[in-house]
Amino acid sequence: MPKRLLPEERQKRLEGWKLWQAERIQKKRKSKSKRDWRDAILNHLGRKCINCGRIEFLELHHIVPLKDDGEHTISNICVLCIICHKKAHKREFLTDDDE
Numbered sequence: 001m002p003k004r005l006l007p008e009e010r011q012k013r014l015e016g017w018k019l020w021q022a023e024r025i026q027k028k029r030k031s032k033s034k035r036d037w038r039d040a041i042l043n044h045l046g047r048k049c050i051n052c053g054r055i056e057f058l059e060l061h062h063i064v065p066l067k068d069d070g071e072h073t074i075s076n077i078c079v080l081c082i083i084c085h086k087k088a089h090k091r092e093f094l095t096d097d098d099e
Ligand SMILES: [Zn+2]
Pocket: 049, 050, 051, 052, 053, 054, 080, 081, 082, 083, 084, 085
């Protein structure tokens, strides 16, 4: 006797699949793309603070602030550790809007 899915069972599976898809797309849009982008930049520029050479707690800093028409591109970004990044913003020789 061939195995057949009941209509309700089929519907349930379809709903589950849709949910899974939606979740996957949302995750991709939110955190993953940002993290991948950050990783790509770090790989390209080097995982090291350009000011003190620290290799942990790294952050990306916009050389020309986005609010001053700075571009969100690799040529306008440098790698700073969290400490130097804070200093940079405090001294305001380099300022931007990133978190
Ligand atoms: Zn540093």
